[in-house]
Amino acid sequence: MTHSPWQPISPAKPARTPKEPLTRDRIVDAAMRLLVDQGYDAVSMRKVAQVLDTGPASLYAHVANKKELDQLLVDRAAEEMRLPEQPDPERWQEQLKDAMREMLRVMRANPGVARAAIGQVPLGERALLSTERILAILKAGNIPDQAAAWAVDLIPLYVTAVAFEETVQGAWAWTPEDVEGFVTGLRTYFESLPADRFPITIALAGSLTSGASGDERFEFGITVITAGLAALVQKT
Amino acid sequence: MTHSPWQPISPAKPARTPKEPLTRDRIVDAAMRLLVDQGYDAVSMRKVAQVLDTGPASLYAHVANKKELDQLLVDRAAEEMRLPEQPDPERWQEQLKDAMREMLRVMRANPGVARAAIGQVPLGERALLSTERILAILKAGNIPDQAAAWAVDLIPLYVTAVAFEETVQGAWAWTPEDVEGFVTGLRTYFESLPADRFPITIALAGSLTSGASGDERFEFGITVITAGLAALVQKT
DNA sequence: TACTTGACAGGAACAGTGTTCGTGAGTAGA
DNA sequence: TCTACTCACGAACACTGTTCCTGTCAAGTA
Incomplete structure (x- = not known):
């Protein structure tokens, strides 16, 4: 193995494994998992980032702040609502x-x-x-x-x-x-x-x-x- | 002023001004003031301690934790309730x-x-x-x-x-x-x-x-x- | 092709939270 | 005098949300 004499020798950087790009949906998925498994207090930006194998700062490219993530969680939960189709005046x-x-x-x-x-x-x-x-x-x-x-x-x-x-x-x-x-x-x-x-x-x-x-x-x-x-x- | 030659010379410690001893009531008073002036989010152990000119750790000799302080605040607020003496079946x-x-x-x-x-x-x-x-x-x-x-x-x-x-x-x-x-x-x-x-x-x-x-x-x-x-x- | 720009990823650091640990001082009792 | 207990409180711990900064990559333009 030959190094050019003009090229500084530095420690090899750990290769970054290619990862699935972050998306808002993936973030909400991860947060939702934490919410269901461990409750609301477990839903911190760091914990969510951990689930996604990234750093908490990365989340801010997709959600404005924790408050917005909260709102997305509420919207996600609201999708599970099942309400009757036809109101009945008698009932x-x-x-x-x-x-x-x-x-x-x-x-x-x-x-x-x-x-x-x-x-x-x-x-x-x-x-x-x-x-x-x-x-x-x-x-x-x-x-x-x-x-x-x-x-x-x-x-x-x-x-x-x-x-x-x-x-x-x-x-x-x-x-x-x-x-x-x-x-x-x-x-x-x-x-x-x-x-x-x-x-x-x-x-x-x-x-x-x-x-x-x-x-x-x-x-x-x-x-x-x-x-x-x-x-x-x-x-x- | 004479020092014994066997006694190490160390910097003089700032004299601690005598302070009113902490009590649970004083802590709740201080927390209540913060609550009313700045809202619940302002009621941190550090802020309360600051109002009392002490360190947050000192509070724990008088209240078990933040949760207990919260409860004391609720009790304090409840003292302000004014309810009618005599219930009236007509009203x-x-x-x-x-x-x-x-x-x-x-x-x-x-x-x-x-x-x-x-x-x-x-x-x-x-x-x-x-x-x-x-x-x-x-x-x-x-x-x-x-x-x-x-x-x-x-x-x-x-x-x-x-x-x-x-x-x-x-x-x-x-x-x-x-x-x-x-x-x-x-x-x-x-x-x-x-x-x-x-x-x-x-x-x-x-x-x-x-x-x-x-x-x-x-x-x-x-x-x-x-x-x-x-x-x-x-x-x- | 080379350069510029913008978007994203993410580490380090910031400012803050509640709490514990350890030490020193003071007091009361033996 | 010594011991034990209580209180005060700084330093440190573990954690929070967020910003700042740097590096990488892709797309667009000259």
Whole structure:
């Protein structure tokens, strides 16, 4: 092996293996994988870059910042929504509840996306299609225009808050024993409060601590909201 | 001034000025000041320590971690709640709405506390007193026990979500011109959507973008929730 | 063909976060 | 006096989002 005497001898650079070029889609794919596997807190630019075997700075050629990546995650999750095609005036309330259940299902399937969704005005195509569907359900139920318009604000806000709360509490990591232990302790605590100051809390200690697992509390919430919307029709 | 010849001569240490000892209360005070002046994102351990003219590590002798400091901030905010003394069966719905308005007022007065509040089970004394008051309002309205118990979950969750959303959107920093510009742009966007796929969104573009300033949307939300709860009474 | 320009990749560094580790000082009790 | 405990707090750790800078490659132009 012969080196030209005019050519400096430097350590050989490790060959850069040819890689698939970065794209926005690949970035969102990687972020989504982290989100689903490890939750929202795992979705850092460095972690995403790691999954893609690159450096975090490379991501900025494709997404403006972390906030934009968050928004792309929300849009990606929104693509999983499955809503009924045909609103039914006889069943609009159940259809509305189904829509809310579907929203929660999607958010649970993508832990942490609720955190990113809060505060966003949903303008992606898929999100707008969902909005249109929900508006159709509400109009099938004869909800007045202004109420329907504001309801598509209220509904995702409530569902998102429920999903976000679950995320914050790390609810999926709780075993049934954990839940039961927590509930029992809380009930005991409520029952031990001073009776002169907390008579109702004590009397309702059982009710206050029921429904901690399963979806009863969420079902209650959507029932209340749906009934409240229905009451707007009866007012006209 | 004479030094013993066996005693090493080292630079004089700057005298530590005597300081008021750190206490948990002083830490929360300082954090609260930052929260109110600059919002939740400004409440870092370093910033709090700076306000107190100490190092961040010193805080950990008094609060376990940032999460606990967050909880203390929520408890501190809860002390500002003013709820009616005497529930009135004739006006329980308006009293309930007033309670929700008061919650939102307190959270707005303490920007960012909603973020800390989400996911917390409110067990501080002041929070429990508020819960008791709201339960009293609901019982005055003849809400069934289980519904009342779950309503004290639903109600703070909704209000907290509204407050949190405002925080995320940085809503207080918006001028009326900002809002109008945003609303106009959004309305134009909705009206420009393909009519075959978004007929209702287009038809309701005005309604969808109304109420962006002021509290109309929040008032709508609490009206729906209150009406939904009232409907539970009529069912019995 | 040679040069220029623009886009992308990505390391190093910046400014910031929460937290731990280790050390020194002060106090109370034996 | 010695010991143990508590508090204060600097230095360092591990991590975050982002910018700055350099190198490479491809396309376009002279």
